[in-house]
Amino acid sequence: MDGYPEILPPREDGVFKRILTHPSGKPVLLSVVSGLLGVHVTEATVLNVEPVLTGIDEKREKFDVNCKTDTGHQAGVGRRGRAPR
Secondary structure, eight states: OTTOOOSSOTTSHHHHHHHHHSGGGHHHHHHHHHHHHTSOEEEEEEEOOOOOOOSTTOOOOOEEEEEEETTSOEEEEEEOOOOOO
């Protein structure tokens, strides 16, 4: 980024989830899901499928998205956190 630090890097799972699930991020969510599915998605509803946290180091990275395409078809997409490094 031209010498500027990334304050909230979207490659981090928690930041990525926040961008896609925040109400103002709806256009980004529609674009990402449309790209993943290869069709134009017109509606997307985020479902939080996280279990209750049991430890201080646990993250909330999972979510599902119910989608509707411009042809009326429905699809579901799931996001899971990556394996620890």
